[in-house]
Amino acid sequence: MSCTTAETALPSDNAIEIRDLAFSYTNTRVLENVNLIVPRGDYACIVGPNGGGKTTLLRLVLGLLQPDAGRIEVLGTTPRNARHRVGYMPQYVQLDPQFPVRVFDVAMMGRLRGNKFGPFTSADRKVVRDALAQVGLADFARRPFAALSGGQRQRVLIARALACEPELLLLDEPTANLDPLVQDDMNDLLRKLNERLTVILVSHDVGFVAQRVRTVICVNGDATVHAAEDITGDSIRNLYGHDVQMVHHDHSH
Amino acid sequence: MTEYFHAVAANTFLQIALAAGLLASVACGVIGSYVVVRRISYIAGGIAHCVLGGMGAAYYLSRVHGLTWLHPLYGAIAAALIAAVIIGIVSLRGRQREDTVIGALWAIGMATGVLFIARTPGYQVELMSYLFGNILMVTSNDLWLLGVLDTVVIGVGLLMYNQLQAVCFDEEFARLRGLNVEFYYILLLCLTALTVVLLISVVGIVMVIALLTLPAAIAGHFCRTLWQLMLASAALCMIFTTAGQALSYTPDLPPGATTIVLAGAAYVIVFAAASLRRRLRSVSAATA
Numbered sequence: 001m002s003c004t005t006a007e008t009a010l011p012s013d014n015a016i017e018i019r020d021l022a023f024s025y026t027n028t029r030v031l032e033n034v035n036l037i038v039p040r041g042d043y044a045c046i047v048g049p050n051g052g053g054k055t056t057l058l059r060l061v062l063g064l065l066q067p068d069a070g071r072i073e074v075l076g077t078t079p080r081n082a083r084h085r086v087g088y089m090p091q092y093v094q095l096d097p098q099f100p101v102r103v104f105d106v107a108m109m110g111r112l113r114g115n116k117f118g119p120f121t122s123a124d125r126k127v128v129r130d131a132l133a134q135v136g137l138a139d140f141a142r143r144p145f146a147a148l149s150g151g152q153r154q155r156v157l158i159a160r161a162l163a164c165e166p167e168l169l170l171l172d173e174p175t176a177n178l179d180p181l182v183q184d185d186m187n188d189l190l191r192k193l194n195e196r197l198t199v200i201l202v203s204h205d206v207g208f209v210a211q212r213v214r215t216v217i218c219v220n221g222d223a224t225v226h227a228a229e230d231i232t233g234d235s236i237r238n239l240y241g242h243d244v245q246m247v248h249h250d251h252s253h
Numbered sequence: 254m255t256e257y258f259h260a261v262a263a264n265t266f267l268q269i270a271l272a273a274g275l276l277a278s279v280a281c282g283v284i285g286s287y288v289v290v291r292r293i294s295y296i297a298g299g300i301a302h303c304v305l306g307g308m309g310a311a312y313y314l315s316r317v318h319g320l321t322w323l324h325p326l327y328g329a330i331a332a333a334l335i336a337a338v339i340i341g342i343v344s345l346r347g348r349q350r351e352d353t354v355i356g357a358l359w360a361i362g363m364a365t366g367v368l369f370i371a372r373t374p375g376y377q378v379e380l381m382s383y384l385f386g387n388i389l390m391v392t393s394n395d396l397w398l399l400g401v402l403d404t405v406v407i408g409v410g411l412l413m414y415n416q417l418q419a420v421c422f423d424e425e426f427a428r429l430r431g432l433n434v435e436f437y438y439i440l441l442l443c444l445t446a447l448t449v450v451l452l453i454s455v456v457g458i459v460m461v462i463a464l465l466t467l468p469a470a471i472a473g474h475f476c477r478t479l480w481q482l483m484l485a486s487a488a489l490c491m492i493f494t495t496a497g498q499a500l501s502y503t504p505d506l507p508p509g510a511t512t513i514v515l516a517g518a519a520y521v522i523v524f525a526a527a528s529l530r531r532r533l534r535s536v537s538a539a540t541a
Contacts, residue, residue: 062429064428064429083429083430086429088426090426094423095423098473099290100476100479100481100482101418101422101478101479102478105418106422109415109419109423109426109427112427112432113430114432114433144477
């Protein structure tokens with residue numbers, strides 16, 4: 001499934017490798033001394049309080065922000081060079097809900113490349129059909145994106161990320177704005193995708209993810225990595241400074 | 254109305270006006286759709302008003318300094334493109350003060366144009382026709398120029414459809430796919446600028462934004478894809494410009510203003526019908 005690329009990237013066993021990273025917005029230091037390794041094949045969740053730097057870290061990994069200090073390697077190369085091998089899913093609420101576009105055309109955007117012009121090929125279409133089938137939306141291809149529910153729209157955006165044929169899938173709050181049953185579906189889908197992809201998601205919802213992912217990355221100015229099974233009420237209290245939704249979302253079967 | 258159709262058959266200048274309206278409508282449908290979905294009508298308005306500076310300068314230079322080849326349309330094209338690039342860079346860099354800067358450029362462009370026209374000897378009818386359009390003054394030479402502009406705008410607008418759609422829908426994702434988002438944004442503003450120039454001869458600088466956005470706003474109620482939106486807005490725009498000329502002929506009204514009033518009325522009707530339907534639906538859902 002992995003793309004062949006022109007770069008002579010050294011094969012690395014790590015999806016993400018971060019050394020001594022620091023980042024500030026004009027005067028506010030958001031991240032400092034971040035050291036982090038996410039091995040390939042991992043299923044990791046970035047958690048932490050608002051303003052702790054979760055989204056900033058994600059944007060640094062995507063190469064949308066430049067670090068002040070330190071080094072970030074994604075799939076063995078710079079974030080910018082790795083971009084086309086990374087599938088990114090933003091929150092659907094960030095997009096214009098009235099934009100006139102069909103589900104298939106949204107997913108098709110995953111096939112765009114900066115150096116490619118002209119119409120999409122039939123190979124592109126096939127990749128997109130497969131991606132929609134994987135998220136269970138094969139029958140929705142011709143529906144308007146605006147007519148779908150929140151959970152369905154979120155899955156279209158995952159299909160769009162999968163259409164990039166990524167090695168690493170990055171998801172920004174995939175379960176936010178979804179009701180609990182739909183959250184469970186989402187989790188099943190992500191777990192299935194993790195069988196062949198590295199999956200990293202950002203969530204403010206610790207209780208929900210802690211029982212499902214393999215690794216929990218706590219980000220609050222710096223980053224600490226925990227195996228998901230070691231996550232306890234105490235370690236979460238340490239991170240947030242108070243109890244969080246641990247109990248509220250404990251609907252494991 | 255019938256009087257108009259007889260007159261069109263007999264008069265070349267009416268045929269040219271009709272053709273100019275139809276030509277401009279195609280570009281208007283394609284680019285107007287991008288403008289509406291990307292929500293940059295205010296920026297389009299700024300570009301449109303800056304055009305007066307270029308038209309005034311060209312008018313002045315051709316009358317006072319004997320540069321007779323310098324057609325006001327060339328001045329309009331130059332001013333529109335310069336305004337598009339400046340406004341584009343401003344809105345990409347200084348996010349917070351974007352609207353202030355656009356508002357300032359809007360007025361400065363107009364003021365420059367007014368000054369140039371004031372220093373040009375002759376009748377001041379030119380100013381009125383720039384501001385409010387005078388489609389009946391389009392010559393067959395102008396029509397060629399409009400045709401070339403139209404072809405460029407539509408060609409680029411459709412060739413880059415996939416890229417422009419992606420940039421309008423989700424700029425960040427487009428950037429991650431390696432698209433040069435800034436380039437496409439400025440390109441879109443330049444295409445908007447050229448479309449504005451096309452429409453100025455139809456409805457004039459002041460009313461350009463209405464014709465650029467109203468057809469797409471109306472079509473948005475029925476269309477599910479950007480393609481459909483472009484086709485439907487182009488068709489609506491053709492209907493408005495043609496009907497505007499036909500209805501204004503017998504009572505001798507300004508065709509540009511008639512066109513805009515028609516488009517505005519259609520928009521209000523469609524908007525009211527859509528909200529009525531939504532209310533009826535929610536009532537029937539509540540009683541069901």
